[in-house]
Amino acid sequence: MFTFVLKYKNLREVLMDQKLASLGDSFVNFIYSLVLSKRKEEPIGAKVDSRILSEALKKAGLRKLLPSRIDRHTQADAAEALIVYAWIQNIITMKESVNILEQHEDPVEAFCTLLLTTTKKLNLTDINL
Amino acid sequence: MFTFVLKYKNLREVLMDQKLASLGDSFVNFIYSLVLSKRKEEPIGAKVDSRILSEALKKAGLRKLLPSRIDRHTQADAAEALIVYAWIQNIITMKESVNILEQHEDPVEAFCTLLLTTTKKLNLTDINL
Numbered sequence: 001m002f003t004f005v006l007k008y009k010n011l012r013e014v015l016m017d018q019k020l021a022s023l024g025d026s027f028v029n030f031i032y033s034l035v036l037s038k039r040k041e042e043p044i045g046a047k048v049d050s051r052i053l054s055e056a057l058k059k060a061g062l063r064k065l066l067p068s069r070i071d072r073h074t075q076a077d078a079a080e081a082l083i084v085y086a087w088i089q090n091i092i093t094m095k096e097s098v099n100i101l102e103q104h105e106d107p108v109e110a111f112c113t114l115l116l117t118t119t120k121k122l123n124l125t126d127i128n129l
Numbered sequence: 130m131f132t133f134v135l136k137y138k139n140l141r142e143v144l145m146d147q148k149l150a151s152l153g154d155s156f157v158n159f160i161y162s163l164v165l166s167k168r169k170e171e172p173i174g175a176k177v178d179s180r181i182l183s184e185a186l187k188k189a190g191l192r193k194l195l196p197s198r199i200d201r202h203t204q205a206d207a208a209e210a211l212i213v214y215a216w217i218q219n220i221i222t223m224k225e226s227v228n229i230l231e232q233h234e235d236p237v238e239a240f241c242t243l244l245l246t247t248t249k250k251l252n253l254t255d256i257n258l
Contacts, residue, residue, distance in 0.1 A: 004171050022174030023162050030159040033152050042133050043213075045151030084172075094223075 002088050011122070012065050014085045015078035024080030027087060028053070031094060035101045048107070050076035056111035062119070079115060086118040131217050140251070141194050143214045144207035153209030156216060157182070160223060164230045164239075177236070179205035185240035191248070208244060215247040
C-alpha cells in the first residue's frame with residue numbers, strides 16, 4: 001500500500017526521516033486521542049507534547065541511535081516516525097497500539113512501552129532493521 | 130469500546146458536538162495524510178483546511194441540518210464529527226474512508242463523497258440517526 005516504506009535500510013533511517021515523522025505526528029495524535037477518549041468516556045482530540053515523546057525515546061534506549069546534537073523536537077520526531085512505520089508495515093495494529101498506551105496512566109511510560117514493543121517486534125520480522 | 134457514541138439521539142446532535150469534532154479533526158487529518166502519502170509516494174502529514182470541509186458539508190446537503198448563523202469553522206467541525214462518528218460506530222472502516230478519498234483529486238469532492246457515503250450507510254443501519 002505504501003511503497004515508500006521499502007526504502008529504509010536500517011532503524012536509524014526510519015528514526016531520522018522528517019517526512020515520516022510528519023505522518024507519524026498525525027498518527028500519534030490520533031491514537032493518543034482515542035486513548036484519552038476511552039479513558040474519559042468522552043471524545044477528546046489531543047496533541048502529544050514533544051517532551052513526552054523525547055522522554056519516551058530516551059527511556060526506550062533509542063536515543064543513542066541518533067546523533068548527539070539533536071534537539072528535543074527531533075527526538076520526538078524519531079519516536080513518531082518509528083511508531084507510524086510499525087503501523088504501516090503491519091508490525092503493530094492501531095488497536096494494539098491503543099491497548100498498549102491505555103495500560104499506562106503516565107504518558108512517557110505509555111509511549112516508552114509502545115516503542116519497546118515495536119522494536120521487539122521489528123527484531124522478529126523479516127524487515128529486521 | 131467508546132460508550133459515548135450511544136448518547137447521540139439524532140444526526141444533528143452528532144454534527145453539533147464540538148468535542149466529537151475535536152477527535153474528528155485528529156481522525157480526518159490522519160486519513161487525509163494517508164491519502165496524500167499514497168498519492169505522492171512519500172510520507173506526508175497534512176491538516177485539512179476548514180474551508181474544504183465546510184464546502185464538502187454544503188455539497189453533501191448536510192449544511193441545512195445546522196443553525197443558519199454558524200461560521201465556517203463550526204461547519205467544518207460538523208463534517209469532522211460525522212466522519213469520526215461513522216468510524217467509531219463501525220459504519221465505515223478507515224481503509225474504506227481512505228479508498229473513497231483517494232478516488233477524487235479535488236479534496237472538496239473527496240470529502241463530499243465520504244460524507245454522502247456515511248449518511249447513506251447510517252440510513253441502512255439500526256443506528257439510523
